[in-house]
Amino acid sequence: MEYRELVRSIPKPMRDPLSVKFMDILLEAKESDAIPSSVAKTILYYWQRDQLASEAGLTTLFKTVVEADPERAIGVIDDFGLEEIKLAISS
């Protein structure tokens, strides 16, 4: 699955609130202990520059959140009405 392509299909006005929801999942997820240090640093890099909703930032967040807590990730995607993306990550 190409996460960047999926992110490109997300309407721009949705990207910021989506990044906030994804971040909430990572901050609350128990499995996030398993997030590799290098990925955590990448997320912090984008956060420091307020770029988590950018194409690159959201791609990193999206991939990480799906790996950390797929169920909640799908729930958020569903809440935003992103059906095609939901299908792509559910398959």
Next chain:
Amino acid sequence: MTSFGIEFVPMELFWRTTYYTIQAERLGYDSIWITDHFNNRNVYVSLTVIANYTDRIKLGPGVTNPYLVHPTMTAQSVASLNEVAPGRVICGIGAGDKTTLEMVGVEMKAPLRTVREAVEIIRRQIAREKGNYDGKVFSTTAGARFNFRANESIPIYIGAQGPQMLQLAGAIGDGALINASHPDDIERAVTLIRKGAEKKGRDPKEVDIAAYTSFSVAETEKKARKPVIPVVAYIVAGSPPFILEKHGIPVETAESIRSALANREWGAAFGAVNDTMIDAFAVCGSPEQCTEKIASLFKTGITHFVTGSPLGPNIRSSINLFGFEVLPHFKEHP
């Protein structure tokens, strides 16, 4: 001058604490304090990571103690951190928590003298002063100097609660961290800090006086109060009788909470915490209520307000609420 700080307990993963500190810096907080307990992640590792991802905010241990960490090592740590975050390092030091020290078989002997000598050694080390230091608790030889330069002084804040430690903070501290949340307790503390400064011939205005509170903000008071219950249970359990009596809390109730906590009976311990205790030992509520309470604390003469644990039911949301709805009442965005 009005400053705002935030405390983090490094129980969370390093990246999460760092995420919150970036958020706090962006919203206009002035200082970050990381607690120093052997059973949590290391304070200086936490601070170094944070220093690498922040640019403006001041940062330091809040607070370390000289019983578990020798002052030469504290001096080395803060001086090293100062290379990573030049001019941004602050150092909070206090006598520590008796219960935690007892866990590792360390007795809290002569706390006033120990803290005073520790502060003197930290300053001497950072300044690379020559000669011996011959204290009653600590001593160093002339050879104990750093092999590197710290370049600038690092403000030392003394964590204090009791009358004598508060006066010591006024006498020798660049700042004081008052371990209290109620306006009456803080007003009393400010008076003692100023008295300590004056007795030493200092202008009390030289001392940055911070209220280091248990804090929680949420959209509603009910949501904000819930997370402070465990924190308040520990504060009640550890408070001396005169403080409890002053707030109308029966000593026997505090004893029963202490006993329940010692036996890990969380339901009994937390269930015994009531509104009187929360009002005495925490600043919490909706943004409007917190704004009002903080304004009343600034009237006591403090110059710095620290939002300590637990911060709120959801840390990210609570930092946002504070930054967007409370801070603007007191200061302009940086």
